[in-house]
Amino acid sequence: MKLLTHNMLTSNIIKGVTKGFPLKIVPVQVEIKDVDYNPAFVVRTLSKVDWPALHQAAVETGFGDGLPETLGENFQQDEELLKKIHNALLQVEVIQGELVCPESGRKFPITNGIPNMLLQEHEVGQ
Amino acid sequence: MAASGRPEHQAPPEIFYNETEASKYTSNSRMIEIQQKLTERALELLALPEDVPCYILDIGCGSGLSGEVLTDNDHTWVGIDISPSMLDVAVEREVEGDLLLGDMGNGLPFRPGTFDGVVSISALQWLCNADKKCHSPVKRMLVFFRTLYAVMGRGARAIFQLYPENGAQLELLTQQAMKAGFTGGLVIDYPNSTKAKKIFLCLFCGGPSQVLPQGLGTEESNTNVAQMSGRRERFRKSVKSSRDWVIEKKERRRRQGKETKPDTQYTGRKRRGHHF
Numbered sequence: 001m002k003l004l005t006h007n008m009l010t011s012n013i014i015k016g017v018t019k020g021f022p023l024k025i026v027p028v029q030v031e032i033k034d035v036d037y038n039p040a041f042v043v044r045t046l047s048k049v050d051w052p053a054l055h056q057a058a059v060e061t062g063f064g065d066g067l068p069e070t071l072g073e074n075f076q077q078d079e080e081l082l083k084k085i086h087n088a089l090l091q092v093e094v095i096q097g098e099l100v101c102p103e104s105g106r107k108f109p110i111t112n113g114i115p116n117m118l119l120q121e122h123e124v125g126q
Numbered sequence: 127m128a129a130s131g132r133p134e135h136q137a138p139p140e141i142f143y144n145e146t147e148a149s150k151y152t153s154n155s156r157m158i159e160i161q162q163k164l165t166e167r168a169l170e171l172l173a174l175p176e177d178v179p180c181y182i183l184d185i186g187c188g189s190g191l192s193g194e195v196l197t198d199n200d201h202t203w204v205g206i207d208i209s210p211s212m213l214d215v216a217v218e219r220e221v222e223g224d225l226l227l228g229d230m231g232n233g234l235p236f237r238p239g240t241f242d243g244v245v246s247i248s249a250l251q252w253l254c255n256a257d258k259k260c261h262s263p264v265k266r267m268l269v270f271f272r273t274l275y276a277v278m279g280r281g282a283r284a285i286f287q288l289y290p291e292n293g294a295q296l297e298l299l300t301q302q303a304m305k306a307g308f309t310g311g312l313v314i315d316y317p318n319s320t321k322a323k324k325i326f327l328c329l330f331c332g333g334p335s336q337v338l339p340q341g342l343g344t345e346e347s348n349t350n351v352a353q354m355s356g357r358r359e360r361f362r363k364s365v366k367s368s369r370d371w372v373i374e375k376k377e378r379r380r381r382q383g384k385e386t387k388p389d390t391q392y393t394g395r396k397r398r399g400h401h402f
Binding site for chain 1: 179181202204206208210213214217224225226227228229231232233234235236237240258260261269273
């Protein structure tokens, strides 16, 4: 699982959970996979990304070095920073570990890079 | 889909798509080609802005065959599937998209407005089944469509290619989608052919009103409209192997989406005898 995907994931499908974001990452195995650097894509994607959640996820997986807590206005010109964001967003992959719902504490295991988001019937909301 | 009958009748998806079935999706070139063609058509119906890489959700992504088409078109995608074996094959094939193990009937676990478009190839009919005692298909459909509506951006489209068992299933699915707030409807390619016929449920998520695209091979089949005419004309078949008969037959093939040579001055012309 890439951190970009993590940034979009919530656990609000569980009954009683309203926001369910961001999910806490408990990493066991993290890998770096090479992805082509595309600054235009990174900048456009950042408009959808929740920055505090990405920062937290990067710190949790051990790749938070050099990422500021808040994103300044001129980040588009900062090549160094964009490369670090590219690394955190697209290259860091959680292979084994757990995602934890911030409200209910429900754990979603990650195996082989795939988070298991299956729910028990009694947990389904709506 | 396996050639022998409906997989939905055999077992729940997470059990039916076991390792043997999953391996077919990498070794069987016919299956691969069908999946790719369907995805290309779905992508066309999705009508994304040109040359802009988008963020797409693939529901029932399986081994990632449909995802590869998305990658080829420079889109980033996330796939969700209920079968661990199929997802393992996707990991083995090193697909570009990220994968999730999940059940669409549980709802989609994403932030609001995440996706620019949604595709789903041959998966939605599974939602019509109650595979566990506690499953209620109607409720699962509504949960699915409500969360789907939430995770899509405004004006985005969701295209589902599906194999419904009967009209009732199709009606129920459409009804639940409308209940969740979607507009749109069905696009049917080659409706006159049993084999080439493909059904797409196209859903629009808010935004300015959108026109439903036309199905392929439907250009001149206004058979639903009753034609009123003063004189009653009896339908009569043309004499076999006459020029009219040949042209009618070619027309029928075209409606079924089959390859047909164009009509020319030579069409249905009598061959001359060989006199020496």
